[in-house]
Amino acid sequence: MGRVSEYAYISANLRAKISRILEPEFLLKCAEAQDLETLLVAFKDTDFSFLQELYHRTADIKTCEKEVLDNEIAYNSYLFKHTKGAVRRFCEALAVRYEADILKDVLRLWFDRTVRHRNIDEYTPYLHREQIVHLLPIDPILNAEKPETVLSLLSATPYGKVLEPVLATVVEQETVYAAETAVDEWVFRQLREAAEGLAKPDREIAMNYVSLLVDIENLNRIARLKHYFRFDSRQIRERLLPGGRRLPVRESVLADGFENNFAALVEKYFSEPGETKVPSDASPFDRLLLAEAVSAEMREKQAQKALCGNPFSIGMIIAFFIRKRLEVQRIITLLNAKYYRLGKDRIKELL
Amino acid sequence: MIRTAKMVQLSAVVLEKYFDRVTRELLDLGQMDFISVKEVSPSLARSLREVKGVVSVSALKDLRKKIESIMAVGRIEFPSLKHAEIKPLTENGLAALSAEVASVESEMNLLRQRQQNTQADILRLEEIRKQVAAALRHKAPGRENPYAAFLVTRYGSFSGDREDLINVLRGVPCAVLPVSDTSLHEYILIHLKKDILKVESALAETAWKGGEPVTGDAAVNPEIGERLKKRLEEVQTRQDELKYDVETVIGNEKQHIKDLWTQLRVAETYSAIQQRFNKTERTFVFSGWIAEKMKKKVSDGIFKACNGDCYIELTSAAEAVEEEGLVPPVLLETPKLLKPFETVITNFAVPAYGTINPSYIVALTFMLMFGLMFGDVGHGAVVLLAGIIGTITARKKRKPDYIYNLMCYCGLSAVFFGVMFGSYFGYSWLPAVWFNYHGAVVGHNASGMVQSLMQILALSAWLGVGMISLGIFFFFYNCICCKKWLELLTDKSGLAGAVFYWGGVACAYFFMTDGSFARMPGWALALCFGLPTVAFLVRLTVHSVKEEGRFKITAVPMLIMELLIEILEVFSGYLANTLSFLRVAGLGIAHVSLMQAFFTLAEMVGSDSVVKAVASAFLIVLGNVLVIALEGLSAWIQTVRLHYYEFFNKFLMGGGIAFRPISLAEKRED
Structure with missing residues (x-):
């Protein structure tokens, strides 16, 4: 099948869908809304107009948030339906990221209930339970008492093997971090393999995107591991993923103490003229915000690049994934910020 | 009317005590597009205070x-x-x-x-219901059911109200269900195994009397699922x-x-x-644009509101532009009936102040093109009906209805041309007034002045020549209005371009009719192509001199290069623009051919039995529906396209600022 016929339908459809994605400027304007109900009126005539009716029916912001996420996830099955072979495998690998996020949430809740003995009832109704790529037995996991039960429940999925070496340590070390990392590493492996399986022009575009995701993940890890886990340079370096193009993970380049000046690190490896301004001294929260901002900016650039490139390539799918994710993240930020009555300036900062 | 409305700048000084009355009058009139006094006179603005x-x-x-x-x-x-x-x-x-x-x-x-x-x-409840459903789905004899392993069911009685029991258990994911529709105090309680202690301690504080909890597969059954x-x-x-x-x-x-x-x-x-007013110690100052025809009404209104104690100054747009460097806003005085066509224009660009308002012509050409492509009484009537329904619905919802208004006009035009072509849902129920389009395309029953495909194509090519020439005339008019003499003489849409184009059209005509250019005298050929070449060169030279500050001999090779490119561009541009109008014929022919294809299919099915007759009728209805939907959309798109790319770009000088007076009729800002 020629590239044009392979991508013609899906590209045209995605381009139409991309044109419906809300511009950041519109969302910044929405931040001016006085309260949640006024914000929801602003979504009239957009793809999020359903939120007004949903909130009117439930008065529950988390239900709204879940619906937004569910809608985003539903696009995956749309992509599966209209792609074939290696392209479909790559789409699946992209969709696995959503699944992995859900699994990580489930593991965190299971951990909170069994190890920290916390009440998780408030959160469980909002988990996405429909199958994305693999069937996750979410409720049995949440109700399992031991790590072995969790592993046996996941044995029918690739996650069983992924978590086998680490799940026991989760209870011992009283942190779910090792399990999360293992899942993430597996996801990135899947992505890389799926990208490598694509035909040549697509492969390059997809590999670029995967390496961007790796860079973003590594940046996030550096931002978190230093302050939230008190790891030293060596420990952080060990946990960085290979395959990024911007941030080198070799010891010879990332010398001891590299994590202490996060701002300089961002400036050196991620800043280009016109990109996010880096404050010289960043607090842990600022570091995360900065990592988020850099991530959003880099993804947006990647999407822009993909949109300007060959329309009959994997680029359009990648651009759609990026833009949709960014849009959904911003919408959720807006909804929560308005619900919790954050100030307009603060919301704009978060957006 | 033929040009954008003439504007006048009104500046006024009123006494403080009339502040409210003047505001009220201005709001009531709703005719003024305010300008900041800073824009009008920066020096004066420095001595004024802003009004809050x-x-x-x-x-x-x-x-x-x-x-x-x-x-x-x-x-x-x-x-x-x-x-x-x-x-x-x-x-x-x-x-x-x-x-x-x-x-x-x-x-x-x-x-x-x-x-x-x-x-x-x-x-x-939903969570419990999903889990019970999953447990029922995975229930299999002799096999452990992971979905049922964490569910617990209790049967018992509670003498109080069910709501009390629910309130006691609030915060725990569980369901309290009556054992049967008639039982008043007997309940089934379903919860998760992990909450067993919480539930037991909550129940201990109530008058709940129940048996041992049931777990695993025994905890769920379809009855429980239904009750849930x-x-x-x-x-x-x-x-x-x-x-x-x-x-x-x-x-x-x-x-x-x-x-x-x-x-x-x-x-x-x-x-x-x-807030648009500025203040001195005891007076208020304001300035704004009003349509010239409203100047008496607005001035009188202000005068009356102040009992004559005010100073009003009216400045013509030309003076305001020259002396204060202001840009007058653009008001297109299109009659209400033709407003939808104004939107077609402003979606492309707001015309520059003082240039032509093409709404009237666009109303005609828009309907003409759509009608030529989609001429059929039945199909037009459907489009008209859809437009009317859309207009009513949009008005009810207070949403913009111009697109539906345009549909109405297009539908009317299709009906008119349907009568001209004698086409009624693809049938020739009545003879054509102008020519039988179906006959011309299919090759039989042709009647009227156009009887073949070639004649249809020629007709649309002449339509193209007419539209482009109209665009060129509008450009002349715009240049004269804006006193752009160089453009008028040397632009590719100006006189030079026009001579080039009409010369080309004449050549093409002679070539098509005689097979040679012999009827075109040599001097005419030289004039048609030589004169524009000289004119283009003059324009390029003037631009070069303006850019460089003086004429440079080193710029000559570049000028020659630019001239060659310009000639090529003008030639290919006009050729493409004219040929583009062949799509009017193309769409019209496709319209007829599609209908003909469905008629042929229906004929092939035959009508010698009831089933065949129904199938045949179905095919004809389907054909009509498809043609209305697909051809209607295509004709619409092509009409818009021909206007935007082939017509407007010949003359429409955009860059105008729309006139937006502050009034209660103003579009609600979201």
């Missing part, structure tokens, strides 16, 4: 938006401001309105809280009732809310006008 209305516009806007969010929940339509009483608002008035809005809001919030609790119940579903429906109904209650709270205040909105909208516009 009694109530800030942003405070009014915020409150209005809050009301609009309530109106959206209550599905209340925006009231008309036509007869709204113009009344300013004081700080106290705003506080009172805020309090009224807050009171509606607080009632809503109480219900919202109840909705939240009910939603939590729904989610809990029923219970969930009950709670969802309660939630729907609460939603209805919210709507009722708003509905009861409907008129009041509408009045509040009207008051705020009026006050907001009133304050918006006052």
